[in-house]
Amino acid sequence: METYTVNIKKSAAKQIGKFPVRIQRQAKQLIDSLAENPTPAGSKKIDEGIWRIRFADNYRIIYEIDRGVLTVLILKVGTRGDICK
Numbered sequence: 001m002e003t004y005t006v007n008i009k010k011s012a013a014k015q016i017g018k019f020p021v022r023i024q025r026q027a028k029q030l031i032d033s034l035a036e037n038p039t040p041a042g043s044k045k046i047d048e049g050i051w052r053i054r055f056a057d058n059y060r061i062i063y064e065i066d067r068g069v070l071t072v073l074i075l076k077v078g079t080r081g082d083i084c085k
Helices: 010-017 021-033 080-084
Strands: 005-008 044-047 050-055 059-066 071-079
Touching (some): 021 050
16 A cells, blocks of 8 residues: 655644644644555545544544545644634
8 A cells, every 4th residue: 555645734733733732642643644544444525535534522634635646635623613614
């Protein structure tokens, strides 16, 4: 299986930095794991090429998969309420 390159938008990285340390660690671990498997169990396709995955009860990561160039782009990270706005 191919390894994907994972990129994080600056705004998403900034948002992660505002989370409690425990949540930051969980987010980083999950984001790193997307390089090996961009569609793990629990991920959900929400639009063409756009996926969502939940972690730590109330947090979401919205990301885009480009299978042509094997990249994952983290678009948004936040709580359910923040992501849906």
